[in-house]
Amino acid sequence: MSKIALCMVICGKVYQSHDHLGLSSIAGELVGKDHEVDFFYISEKHEKQILKEIIQYQPKFVGFTIYSANILRSLQISEEIKKHIDCFIIFGGPTPTFEGKIILHNEPVVDYIVKGEGEIIFSQLIHKIENNLPLSDCEGLIWRNKKNDVVENPPSPLLDRLDELPFPYRMKKKISNVVHFNLETSRGCLANCSFCNSKYSRLQSGKIWRGKSIDRVINEIEDSVKKGVKRFNIVDLSFEDPGLRGKKRMLEFVEAITKKKLQINYTVHFRAEFVTDYNLSIIHKMIDSGMSKVSLGIEAGNSNSLKVYNKIASVEDNRNAIKIINNIGIPAIHGFINFNPYSSIDDLLENAKFLYDCQWAYRIENFCSSVQIFPGTPLKEQLINHKLIPDDFCYKNDLCGYTFLNKKVYWLNKVFSTLLQRKGIDIDFGLYTHSFLFETSEIFKKFPVPELIQDAFDNLKTRFYNIIEEMSLNHYRFFMDSVRLVSSSESYEKFEREYFQLEKELIGDTIHYYNAELEKSKLKFAWLCKKNNVAIAT
Template identity: 25%
Template structure:
């Protein structure tokens, strides 16, 4: 029986862990995987599936692919009517009646897929009575049959999900050391599964070493809260230290549980671990409504400790939560922004099927889009127009702050306002008034727009803001062609630059990283520009040349005072 599992990913570098787990767990069944993305042609997807002539097709369904998945499933059934169609994933598990009524879906796997799918294959081969398969739903004599999941899979029985020969270069690999979540956030599907299950530490060590030995660049641990079990988190951190390598481990942590002891355990991993932190909001009334018993001050302190320890941080905020108004959310924005994490994701509430929040939309007066990803349109606390503004700010936050290429300029401009949110609100208004939104802009154009905003709306020194923008561009980009707003000629610059670059004694003292580099390497990695202010030291007015050397991991610079 030829079986095909289909994963339609959001981006080309993503990999689908669920279908890989099922394939490995169901060995020795003949199971093939077909991965594609939501950006690929649906004709390509259909042709690719049909030409394999599978007996069974399983499709992994999520909010980003459910509409494409259903279209694909329907057309597969039309062309291959004898093929058994099975849907799984969160978008299928909590929409059984609707999906089975469509006529082209034969079975739905409910929740965890490994045991259910294997038993379903056994039933389809006549080795098991379909009534004895737990964790599935199907139609029989016109009636929808639901056979709930009875047992959880032993995580130690799932072999490592990726193939030995699989090329994971430029791919994001996923791994789980546990399942279940100890928290009960009303908007999250993970809150439904409060039974925590763990892989053995021995398996974790073996598997993490497998990824490191294959040179995987980033391994995303999808455990719902890496540090919920402090003892186990410490053991895994020690494994990461023990196996070495260059793999970066991406984990989700609860900042409330971060203290000095946890920070001590991270020492030696600063370059090899990064954390995702879900703050969502700092409005205590809102947190209470969504069943998050967060100690806000403790969470913010945990983020501060991680930042001070040199750990790369990605912090999540969610707009549109119950009891969270435009004003209270703006405060949460400031609370997080002032901690200066590496990235801030300003997301928007999604009313997911199966979540406790979905059952309370009328109580909270939440109005949301009926199409995936079911994003909030407005609530009794925040209007549609206010959410539109926040979406614009989210766009600017991602383009400017999260890119990390505008650091000095943003810091300088933020100080012109009482709080960070006010700066982004004004910047959004500028984009809106000048019809800049919903258009593509090059990186250099983004610098130009920031410059024009500064001189047209703020009381700034034009030469100074040019110098700050120029420094940001040269420090964070290898490109030598400057944005239009800072293009200026300094006739003697090249002569002075070449003189010092050939002076080995000067290089040893001021830019030792350039010593020994060939002329070709220097031409590729070194840039220079004339400045009227020393933007590296309190913006002092002073004529100087700054030479930039772009290394593998960071940029170095040296100053020539004129």
């Protein structure tokens, strides 16, 4: 049996994670075949040390999960690995699924590409190489034949019986610092957003949406709880799918958690059109069972951009969804894309007012975000047809390297797209504090606390919402003033000079200041609770 290193390079917009579900799922299949597997999460800070560990491990196969944001760095690291180890490099993930042939044509360091859902294909590939068997019948594989020609085999069918997959494999020595596990209850999405490449499943035969049984999901949760992990990020693209059956399934999930008395917290992803008064009872039941955060794919506050993104929800649907979530008080991860190649100044003004009205303006990244052009998406094909990106746009190009139809929108995008990096702004500002407040509030509902603690908690919540309100107004004014500047500027140089002065006056270090103030207040409250033996969220 073989030694296999499963790797993910953490850079760009591939954020720090030590529980990549794709890698863990592949590992579950490989370990079940008696292979030896280890995981390597390669961040810039620890790159030299992790590379040293990979070389010491001496794997025969090195698999990388690849996104548009980390492919170039992954190629460089693969080159470094092959200088020291005689091994096979295997790429899988969204980008290789759509651009595998191009990658193998251009990148000799990569030996094989696994397309689509990789558990079975990866395992079959290793079996065939180990036993010197032909690769021509390995569905879902892109490879080179003896003539060095790139061969793309037919796609494999979608995995239908998800319950038959082994549990994701996590190494005990590497989960001690893991805050949460990623949890999958289904695969596939019934929406058709133009910017999303999750539609790789449409390249393969079989049902687009497939769900695990609730029994299987609960068994995975219980197994994780035994390992000491009680927080879960449910990675289903839309937890409410499929339709009416999805709602019934959600209730079964909630009932199973309640029946098993599982004390867990979990996050789910919703589309905006699901979050309605009609579905409010389901949402409340999910909160009672441990749902402590939601991710909402709103994307825009104007109808033109929603049409570009091919969203199902209308602007009014989006407003109603956020209003419901705000009224409940549950923290929300914001899905919002302010800029796209077709944006007009009026679109951006509508977005800004929408963000302010919906109390999402305190997250300044919502004003800075631009649509990214991923392989395999309808939006990419549309931009090629409209000559806004080159015909050969691929993994080597900047994900936001398109032409804007409106020159002044482009000027505005140039300064806002670099704002977060220039200011060193934490994109999750407020989210952790909001989560702490919500989860602690749920604890206090079950276990009443002394008046001293409740008063201190109420004061903390009041200060948090006051800060959010102050920041929302400040960011809204800043963006609106920036739009006025760009609208009146005759040259980019003039606009840039005046913009940076405005940024200095209105933004400065306010976000860092408020972040530090919230953290200080939270720590003070936590100390008070500890002193009085009161349990709070961790």
